[in-house]
Each structure stands twice: as structure tokens, then as C-alpha cells.
Amino acid sequence: MAVPILKQGQTLIASIQAALTDTDLLELRDALLEQVGRYRSRGVIVDVTALDVMDSFSTRTLRDVAHMTRLRGAQTIIVGIQPEVAFAMAQFGLTLEGVPTKLDLEEGLDYLAGTAKPGSDG
Amino acid sequence: MGEGVRVEQESKVRVETEADIVLARQQGRAIARDLGFTLGNATLIATAISELARNIVQYATRGEVILKRIENGSQKGLVVIARDEGPGINDVRRAMEDGFSTSGRLGLGLPGVRRLMDEFNIHSEVGKGTTVTASMWKS
Numbered sequence: 025m026a027v028p029i030l031k032q033g034q035t036l037i038a039s040i041q042a043a044l045t046d047t048d049l050l051e052l053r054d055a056l057l058e059q060v061g062r063y064r065s066r067g068v069i070v071d072v073t074a075l076d077v078m079d080s081f082s083t084r085t086l087r088d089v090a091h092m093t094r095l096r097g098a099q100t101i102i103v104g105i106q107p108e109v110a111f112a113m114a115q116f117g118l119t120l121e122g123v124p125t126k127l128d129l130e131e132g133l134d135y136l137a138g139t140a141k142p143g144s145d146g
Numbered sequence: 147m148g149e150g151v152r153v154e155q156e157s158k159v160r161v162e163t164e165a166d167i168v169l170a171r172q173q174g175r176a177i178a179r180d181l182g183f184t185l186g187n188a189t190l191i192a193t194a195i196s197e198l199a200r201n202i203v204q205y206a207t208r209g210e211v212i213l214k215r216i217e218n219g220s221q222k223g224l225v226v227i228a229r230d231e232g233p234g235i236n237d238v239r240r241a242m243e244d245g246f247s248t249s250g251r252l253g254l255g256l257p258g259v260r261r262l263m264d265e266f267n268i269h270s271e272v273g274k275g276t277t278v279t280a281s282m283w284k285s
């Protein structure tokens with residue numbers, strides 16, 4: 025497994041450490057989906073700070089992670105998109121379509137803590 | 147590329163495996179940075195290479211990505227040539243449309259590369275192969 029997945033309470037945190045191949049990304053998707061069930065997680069944070077590019081494949085795979093985990097009752101958040109990667113995604117015309125994004129891991133954890141509170145608007 | 151464009155140096159990456167896709171785009175980024183492209187523009191180039199190299203692996207099995215420094219008067223740039231001898235593309239016009247894919251993917255690769263780079267050209271012949279040439283000039 026190229027990407028370590030950390031379990032923190034009801035949240036899974038996947039911190040991408042380096043550029044990933046397509047297979048690495050698919051393995052990450054499958055591992056997250058499996059662990060959401062095993063640990064009854066409510067939130068998933070994928071930290072893409074170390075990702076060198078977001079192309080059509082990684083964008084689609086991360087969208088799939090969000091969609092699949094949502095169907096299993098967990099919300100996925102993408103954090104750490106670097107400014108140059110954001111620049112390239114915009115120029116490319118790639119969107120994460122409804123997948124929440126936060127600046128960094130801390131913001132992502134704050135966001136999940138907020139949405140978990142009863143009565144919050146999420 | 148127009149008249150008077152001088153080609154300086156070139157580097158070639160064989161593209162056959164998924165790891166080669168990563169290698170090709172990392173090499174492209176490094177050369178772009180070396181040429182003085184901003185990190186943003188170097189990332190545009192790396193993203194374009196990633197798409198073209200993946201198309202080679204997926205549709206043509208193998209091919210190569212050639213990276214060349216180009217010069218036109220005082221302007222410097224980088225050209226990416228992605229070349230394979232795979233099956234070729236039946237309808238290039240359709241392949242260039244957003245959302246057209248024969249493999250159930252997003253179908254954003256080729257039109258995306260055109261948006262990422264300053265100049266874009268695709269030549270494909272069924273049964274012979276595909277060559278995409280895309281360049282970016284340093285602003």
C-alpha cells in the first residue's frame with residue numbers, strides 16, 4: 025500500500041506521500057472503501073499535498089472515492105491541493121464536483137468536527 | 147511551430163508502464179523548471195504529459211514522450227511530442243471533444259491538453275499510430 029491510512033476516532037486520514045501511479049490511486053480508493061466499513065468511519069480526509077499533478081485519472085478516482093464512501097455513510101474531504109495544482113486543474117477544466125475541499129488537514133478536521141455536531145448546517 | 151524555431155536539446159522517455167507515466171511527467175516538470183518556467187506553468191506541462199503518456203499506455207500499449215527545448219528569436223519554450231505506433235484514432239475531431247471516450251473514462255484528456263498548452267497538434271492514422279505535438283512558450 026503506497027498511501028498510509030491513519031485512523032483517528034471516526035475519521036480516516038490518507039496522506040499521500042509522493043507522486044502516485046494509477047494503480048496506487050485505485051488501491052487507495054479500495055482500501056478507503058473497505059476501511060470505512062471495517063471501522064464504521066464517518067469521515068475520510070485525503071491529503072493530496074504531495075501529489076505532483078491532478079489529471080483526469082486522479083480527479084476521477086478521488087471523485088469516485090467521495091461518491092462510494094458517501095454511499096457507505098462517510099463524507100470525504102480533499103485537503104492540500106497546492107496552488108500550482110489548482111491553477112492547472114482550472115486551466116484543464118477539471119472539477120471535483122461537489123467533493124468538499126479544504127486548505128489543509130487542520131481545516132479538514134475542523135470541518136468534519138463541525139458537520140458531526142447535531143444541528144450544524146454542515 | 148512556425149518558421150525559425152530552433153530546437154536545442156531533447157530528452158526521450160520510453161512509455162510502456164504506469165511508472166513511466168509518472169517518470170515522463172516528472173522529467174517534463176524538471177526540464178520546464180530548468181528552462182525558467184514558473185511552477186504553475188511547469189505543472190501545466192506535467193499535467194499534459196501525464197494525459198498523453200496515459201493515452202499511450204492505455205490505447206497503444208507503448209510509445210514515447212520526447213521533450214525538446216525550442217527557441218524562436220528571444221522566446222524560449224518546450225515542446226512535448228507523444229508518439230506511438232498503436233491503433234490510431236478513428237475520428238480525431240470527436241476524440242478532441244470534451245467527454246468523448248471509447249473507454250468509459252472522462253474523455254477530458256486530449257481537449258484538456260489543448261487547453262493546457264499554447265500550441266497543439268494531433269496527427270493520427272488508423273493502423274499506423276498517433277503523434278501529439280504540444281508546446282508552451284515562456285511568457
Ligand SMILES: Nc1ncnc2c1ncn2[C@@H]1O[C@H](COP(=O)(O)OP(=O)(O)OP(=O)(O)O)[C@@H](O)[C@H]1O
Pocket residue numbers: 080081197201202205206230232233234235241242246247248249250251252253254255256257276
Ligand atoms: N494514443 C492514442 N491511440 C489511440 N487512441 C487514442 C489515443 N489517445 C486517445 N485516443 C482515443 O481518443 C479518445 C479520447 O481521448 P482522451 O484522452 O481525450 O479521453 P480518454 O482517454 O477516453 O479519457 P480521460 O483521458 O479523460 O481519462 C480515447 O477514448 C481513445 O479512443
Ligand SMILES: [Mg+2]
Pocket residue numbers: 197200201254255256
Ligand atoms: Mg486519456
